[in-house]
Amino acid sequence: MRRRLKTGDMVLIAALLLPLVVALPRLGGPGGPPEMWLTWVGKVSGILGLAMMLLAGAVSCRVPGFDRPFGGLARLWHLHHWLGFAAFILVMLHALALGLAAVPASLDAAVATLFPPLSHGALWLGWLAWAAMVVFLAPTFDFFGKPHYQRWKRLHLVSAAALLLGLGHALLLAGEAWPWWLLGIAGLGAIAWRKGVAPSRRHPYRVEEVVPLARGVVELVLRPEGSGIRHEAGQFVYLSPLDERLAAGRGEEHPYTIASSPADARLRIGIKDLGDASHALQTVTPETRVLVEGPYGEFFGRRFPERDMLWLGGGIGITPFVGGARDLASGAAPEGRVQLIYLAQDDARAYYRQELEEIAGRVEGFTFTQHFSREQGRMTEAFLREHCPDFTEREIYLCGPPAMNAHLQRLLAGQGVPALRIHSEVFDFL
Numbered sequence: 001m002r003r004r005l006k007t008g009d010m011v012l013i014a015a016l017l018l019p020l021v022v023a024l025p026r027l028g029g030p031g032g033p034p035e036m037w038l039t040w041v042g043k044v045s046g047i048l049g050l051a052m053m054l055l056a057g058a059v060s061c062r063v064p065g066f067d068r069p070f071g072g073l074a075r076l077w078h079l080h081h082w083l084g085f086a087a088f089i090l091v092m093l094h095a096l097a098l099g100l101a102a103v104p105a106s107l108d109a110a111v112a113t114l115f116p117p118l119s120h121g122a123l124w125l126g127w128l129a130w131a132a133m134v135v136f137l138a139p140t141f142d143f144f145g146k147p148h149y150q151r152w153k154r155l156h157l158v159s160a161a162a163l164l165l166g167l168g169h170a171l172l173l174a175g176e177a178w179p180w181w182l183l184g185i186a187g188l189g190a191i192a193w194r195k196g197v198a199p200s201r202r203h204p205y206r207v208e209e210v211v212p213l214a215r216g217v218v219e220l221v222l223r224p225e226g227s228g229i230r231h232e233a234g235q236f237v238y239l240s241p242l243d244e245r246l247a248a249g250r251g252e253e254h255p256y257t258i259a260s261s262p263a264d265a266r267l268r269i270g271i272k273d274l275g276d277a278s279h280a281l282q283t284v285t286p287e288t289r290v291l292v293e294g295p296y297g298e299f300f301g302r303r304f305p306e307r308d309m310l311w312l313g314g315g316i317g318i319t320p321f322v323g324g325a326r327d328l329a330s331g332a333a334p335e336g337r338v339q340l341i342y343l344a345q346d347d348a349r350a351y352y353r354q355e356l357e358e359i360a361g362r363v364e365g366f367t368f369t370q371h372f373s374r375e376q377g378r379m380t381e382a383f384l385r386e387h388c389p390d391f392t393e394r395e396i397y398l399c400g401p402p403a404m405n406a407h408l409q410r411l412l413a414g415q416g417v418p419a420l421r422i423h424s425e426v427f428d429f430l
């Protein structure tokens with residue numbers, strides 16, 4: 001994940017602070033005796049916690065293009081997770097600080113502050129919002145092991161209840177309601193869009209060909225039924241297969257990188273068997289329909305950078321680079337040279353090797369090197385220096401299994417490559 005602050009981050013920070021800035025004149029400062037200070041902390045954490053909850057909902061709307069000011073959808077999901085987690089902590093702090101603030105008066109007063117009679121509906125709405133948060137966040141914190149992705153996504157619908165209840169709590173208690181209306185519309189509107197409108201905006205494609213690449217890996221060639229989507233190299237889509245004969249994953253949306261050139265109207269998608277749905281896709285029937293949503297992502301940015309690049313792709317993480325190489329083959333001319341190193345276990349797992357070698361043979365400025373971990377072990381600095389002597393000066397793109405990504409990030413950082421010049425994507429949003 002790129003660390004630089006993006007335009008979208010700044011908008012998010014402004015939206016986050018809005019209800020606090022509007023409420024501050026009423027809240028006053030944090031001075032005075034401990035109970036006043038705790039009351040202030042309780043109110044500020046409550047305001048920030050609810051604003052974060054609503055913004056976590058707002059950034060989940062997944063409109064193609066909306067992710068780009070945030071540096072791509074993967075980065076936006078990280079922000080979404082971070083906001084949800086921070087909101088939970090702040091909401092806990094909110095209740096704790098307000099309860100503690102009443103302790104100097106008496107313990108009974110503290111209990112009554114937190115658990116007043118049922119007639120105090122506004123407060124109970126807050127507790128219900130908290131309970132809904134616990135229900136949908138518990139699997140995220142891995143309390144019960146790694147969650148099943150599709151079940152965890154369905155559970156996320158409870159988040160809409162949490163937002164609604166939290167919003168009710170704020171609207172009944174806040175002096176100025178308008179910032180909450182704004183954030184509420186953004187958060188709940190985004191969820192309504194995702195569940196209601198987005199499914200009808202997916203693009204129909206037909207499976208033209210299923211090309212076996214290796215054991216457990218196929219490339220689907222998809223033909224648009226209408227105008228199709230336009231994309232840039234390195235972007236990805238959500239793919240929902242509609243083949244009735246599929247054993248699993250029918251109608252489910254899964255993210256896959258587009259491995260075809262932006263100049264090609266057909267989409268090519270390399271799919272590795274990594275679970276139920278991707279296993280079933282190995283046997284998808286030609287001429288069946290799929291729905292495509294997107295494109296998303298910012299892997300290479302809007303165009304290739306104006307400097308030499310080093311691409312490091314491992315396993316199925318080679319797909320964004322296959323898309324990039326096919327883009328070069330169809331005439332895209334980056335400013336600098338491109339060196340692609342393909343990390344695979346052995347020749348049988350280097351599914352795109354022949355085509356990449358062939359592209360390197362005819363595209364000037366594009367070179368290709370194969371690295372086999374079974375023979376050569378882990379990637380080393382010596383290997384990089386031998387095949388790309390100026391790698392520390394280049395813009396570096398990584399995509400592969402998490403362990404490979406982590407190893408390469410450490411290796412590059414150890415060689416003094418600044419974090420801002422390393423761009424990486426891991427095929428996992430959890």
Ligand SMILES: Cc1cc2nc3c(=O)[nH]c(=O)nc-3n(C[C@H](O)[C@H](O)[C@H](O)COP(=O)(O)OP(=O)(O)OC[C@H]3O[C@@H](n4cnc5c(N)ncnc54)[C@H](O)[C@@H]3O)c2cc1C
Nearest residue numbers: 149254255256257270271272274275276277278319427428
């Ligand atoms: C940006 C991105 C690009 C990707 N590109 C490719 C590609 O080009 N080729 C390829 O083979 N794979 C790609 N993947 C991985 C692919 O999405 C998963 O392998 C697939 O979703 C697994 O689903 P499953 O039901 O087969 O396995 P499961 O057992 O259900 O899932 C295995 C793991 O995949 C992840 N996953 C599952 N469903 C989703 C989902 N809907 N959204 C996000 N993550 C999910 C979860 O981490 C889960 O633990 C990409 C993933 C991401 C995030």
